[in-house]
Amino acid sequence: MTELSILPASAADAAELARLNGLFNGATLTPAEQAEHLRAAASTERALLAWVDGRAVGFTCLRFARLITTALPYAEVTELFVEEAFRRRGIARALLAEAEVLARGLGAPGIILFTGLKNETAQAFYRAVGYHDYAITMRKVFGG
Numbered sequence: 645m646t647e648l649s650i651l652p653a654s655a656a657d658a659a660e661l662a663r664l665n666g667l668f669n670g671a672t673l674t675p676a677e678q679a680e681h682l683r684a685a686a687s688t689e690r691a692l693l694a695w696v697d698g699r700a701v702g703f704t705c706l707r708f709a710r711l712i713t714t715a716l717p718y719a720e721v722t723e724l725f726v727e728e729a730f731r732r733r734g735i736a737r738a739l740l741a742e743a744e745v746l747a748r749g750l751g752a753p754g755i756i757l758f759t760g761l762k763n764e765t766a767q768a769f770y771r772a773v774g775y776h777d778y779a780i781t782m783r784k785v786f787g788g
Contacts, residue, residue: 646696648735650742653691653703655679660700661691668703668725692742694726694735702726704739708750719743719752724766737773 653661658679665671665678673681682691688709694702705723721743726735747755758781759766 646733648733648738649695650692650738651695653682653693655682657693657700658682661693661703664693664700664703664725664727665723667727668723689722690746691723692739692746694730694739696730696733696735701730702735702739704743706743706746706755708747708752717750717752719747719750719755721755721757724757736769740773 659675661682662671662673662675662678665673689705689707691703691705693700702725703723704721704725707718707720707722709718711718721740724736724739726739744755756778757770757775759770
């Protein structure tokens with residue numbers, strides 16, 4: 645029997661979060677650097693880890709902020725990743741559901757998330773769990 649738990653990431657989980665972040669984003673943060681990122685972002689972003697039988701297999705990050713133009717806080721899923729060997733087991737769905745609980749608890753009226761224009765698999769998943777097309781996101785990369 646597989647036991648799944650979704651828990652807030654702490655500094656003690658930094659090595660696992662750094663490992664998963666590396667698999668997803670190619671990030672090369674050391675556990676100490678990842679712990680510092682968790683600490684520095686704690687007032688505006690939180691990470692949740694998915695654990696299966698004591699092993700971290702996925703994560704999501706929820707950014708939240710007060711906006712100047714509205715009384716309601718803003719919530720955004722900035723990352724959602726599950727290791728390939730653990731996909732199609734409901735883990736991403738559980739991570740996203742827990743992020744939604746967290747966002748509601750912070751007073752946000754909903755969640756915004758971004759995914760790649762060509763990432764049709766992710767788009768289908770998000771639609772299946774109740775998300776819909778909302779906006780076009782644009783980016784400018786500064787030279788350097």
